[in-house]
Amino acid sequence: MGETDARLRPTGGIDDPPIRDAATAIVLRDAATTPRVLMGQRGAGAAFMPNKVVFPGGAVDPVDATVPLACPLAAACAARLQAEAAPAMADALAAAAIRELWEETGLILGRPGAWPGPAPKGWRGFAASGHLPSPEGFHFIFRAITPPGRPRRFDARFFLVEAEALASDPDDFSRAEDELSQLQWIPLAEVRRFDLPFITEVVLAEVAQLIRGGLPPASVPFFDNRAPVSKFQRLA
Template sequence: MELNHDIIDTPPRDSASVVMLRDSADGLQVLLMRRHTDSAVLGGAYVFPGGKVDAADSAPEMLALLDRPMAELHARVAEPALTPEQAAAFYVAAAREAAEESGLLYLQVGAAEIAEHSAATCERLRAGESFAALLAEHGARLDTDALAPWVRWITPRRPSVMNKRFDTRFFLAAVPPAQEARHDDFEVTEARWLTPRQALQQYRAHEIDMAPPQIVSLLHLMQYRDVAHAMADARSRTPPLIEPQPADTAETRVLCYPGDEAHSVPARALPEPVPTRVVWRNKRFEPPQGFGPYLD
């Protein structure tokens, strides 16, 4: 993954991402999906399922299928500048992208029924059928209760790894019961369930590629014992805003986050011991002291 040094003046595009979790014998695991190498956004990198918010995500027929009032979802997102419709659209986009890329449906219907139809429904969604029409066909509502707003990342004007900007709301979600992830093999070519430690070890060993939001998010996820702990934490606080700011040295590229001495926001956005900066070293972004204190 090569660094990009261009200044981008265009506003960031609204997007949503789902950090899918499950418990395992090895501990908390997260779903990482490898984007197609030809993708214009993070091609070849391992990411969380997600994508841009579409106009259809806030269409009246889609918003009518939410399991909660839009005002309640607006309060959960905790962004006064958004309208309730805009806040609700992030939930829809997160669930839709999860279905398209991972084949997992977050719907308010019996778990067995969803599992029975999830593969066929997601294939139809990938083929271009309306998400709202597919939900209505099953008599289902979107399970927004399963999606917990976790953190908001805004790509800096001088982005670290790509030439597009996004304003992404990350949601935590447990993998739906009785369903199995099935990547689309188009936008996404591989899916891996890994503990945060395993994912970072593979990244350090140059076995997989990732961008800073995923790296820092995995360091954050290492602080959770299990899915219940992660979900409870996300639901107990306002999602923090992270706008990385560069603080390059003569030797390397540095990205700083709130709470760092070089960042304009003095208060930490993420809990300790998550680092407040990452540095570009050996063709990898890593904490200033390396991954050793976290992984060894």
């Protein structure tokens, strides 16, 4: 998960770190037959969720709001993302999910195209692949804020996208950085035998339900931990 600066929010207590916007990419493969999701293991020395098996994702970089997207987000997806954020944050969250997927797995969610100018730091490798980042097929399916008392706190939005949207070989992780190890497509039926964060287990249950019920979701679960007392909501 990226360690760069992002928009700061009030914390749940005076000793808590700031809450940073973050985005996660849940890439789904073979949804109609044997559904699998792309996951990897965080390092033992990671400050946040060490050793846990997670989806690719991380904090929003300020430059994520400036990169050119190959297409706009679906209207319903953008509207839900903007419910408590500035309009530009919707595109920044989608871009961050695409960037984190690229950095942590080497996979490309993009369309062939030339950038209008030099790519900013963090995006240069992606731009060199000859693609513009594309949120085509993105579904905003979950939001969760890290509870107080954790060493790092994130306001994470989870995007589900099918592997058919990838512009690269889904089994080629050769361009991945070393933030996640043991990258693999894990069958949903087997994923709970891995060491997962609690919130990841909850999100996976939502993914399984969406596979059965269809997309886009009718509403988006939101675990709101901004205050000491947790609240569960559904974003319409």
